[in-house]
Amino acid sequence: MVIAFLTALLAGCTSDAPCPNGSMAEGPGGLIVTEAEHPTGYGHDTCFECHAVATLHDAGCTTWVDPVALRNEVDAAVASQGEAACTTCHGDNGVTP
Ligand code: HEC
Ligand code: HEC
DSSP states (O other): OHHHHHHHHHHHHTTTSSOTTOOSTTSTTTTSOOTTTOTTTTTOSOHHHHOOGGGSSOSOOSTTOOHHHHHHHHHHHHHHHGGGHHHHHHOOTTOOO
């Protein structure tokens, strides 16, 4: 409870920073999106409805991730698979096929 409150405060303070939620890759579940870190989007397979792919993946929030290489990889995956590309790295987002 206290930790959740402090986290909310800290998140509030850093909302202008490029990584308001820190590194998602180093959060719970790693790259796999969990329900707890995705309260708004969990259970939806329509990623593009809320996420503008062109604005993602270049913040460099994870030390071991090279944002340029990641952008290239995601762009290529989206070009060939469309929205389904997201599940390759981020899991099924709670969507049961
Ligand atoms: C209804 C809108 C919506 C949809 C649909 C949606 N998202 Fe999200 N997503 C959000 C929002 C808003 C956030 C910020 C966290 C939150 O409030 O849920 C977010 C955060 C994320 C994050 C970062 C999580 C973190 O810990 O920083 C990832 C990764 C993500 N979404 C992937 C996806 C993928 C993959 C899909 C499709 C399978 C998807 N989203 C569909 C709204 C959406
Ligand atoms: C090749 C693997 C890969 C694919 C494919 C991929 N992502 Fe990511 N995603 C990552 C990594 C790695 C991070 C963490 C980046 C960081 O911390 O700098 C990330 C972070 C995110 C975030 C957190 C905010 C940000 O910009 O870092 C969101 C939102 C997100 N991805 C959504 C998506 C959506 C939507 C798709 C489908 C178009 C997608 N991802 C496809 C690997 C991938």
